Amino acid sequence: MRISAHMVCTAVRDDIVSGVFPPGARLTEELLARRYGVSRVPVREALRTLESEGFVTSRRHAGACVATPTEREAADLLDIRALLEPLGTARAARRRTEAQLRVLRGLVRLGQQRAARGQFSDLGALGDWYHETLAQASGSPTLASLLTQLRRKITWVYAAEPPERAVAVWREHGAVVDAVARGDAERAHALAGAHVERSIAVRREQRPVAARGGRRRTAVRTAKHPVNTARDGA
Structure with missing residues (x-):
């Protein structure tokens, strides 16, 4: 082959x-x-x-x-995420399919269970799947592609968020999915924005890993x- x-x-x-x-x-x-x-x-x-x-x-x-990447380029990734991810989430609230919603709910359930038990090894893959599904639910292939590429770069440039944030992260994901399920685009946008800002605050305390070689x-x-x-x- x-x-x-x-x-x-x-x-x-x-x-x-x-x-x-x-x-x-x-x-x-x-x-x-x-x-x-x-x-x-x-x-x-x-x-x-x-x-x-x-x-x-x-x-x-x-x-x-x-x-x-330079430290400025790394910081730009976080700023772009703060703009694009809430936009994609708001669109997902208007355009998601039932199949996508079922996947999102299942991922949130698994993520919350793993986080509560301290089983952190699977959370990275679950988080990637969650974010990619949410991006695809926006109904915009261009936006979904940008969000997926952006997430890959942030994962490359920055160290993972500390494990003690895991329970809060998946609780926030659950609240976002609830808003998406209700079709409440305004609340989905606000919740995604707040989640991203908390994540960015953690990342800004780190010196970008890839930027320092x-x-x-x-x-x-x-x-x-x-x-x-x-x-x-x-």
Whole structure:
């Protein structure tokens, strides 16, 4: 089966966000092709896409490297989130489907249960699913794409919120979903805005991780790492 550039792009982006490739790391076509078990052609296309998204930069005589965002660029991400996320949530209150609402309610239930029990390992994935579903419920593919890309960048640039915030975070998510379920766009906008402001306040106390060049992992593994093809249809 031919591995698409989209699948390679997803794999490289995930490795950048998780810190496998730290800011400034070189991303040679040879290394990436070997790591994901693909030819150089989809790697080259993936790098072009990631450069357009701001995760990769090209340097003269050095080739493609993981971008190193400045602290101002990191702060801009939070400001943009404060504008876009409440807008998307208000639109979701007007346009969400019953199927999307069921998914949101299920995710909130699981998130609240895990947070209450101190089971934090699953909360990152649940939070990503929650935010992506809420963005899709806005009924605007462009806005949903922007929100998803923005969340990926914030996850890349900033450390995760402290675990002690988990119960409050999922309580806030529950209140947002209740407003979305009632079709109350004004309240959904206000609740999402308040949630984002609290999250931003926590993040502003941190110095952006990617902006200072440190990540959870700094050693780049070069062993073959086949692309997970199951993610392509997500």
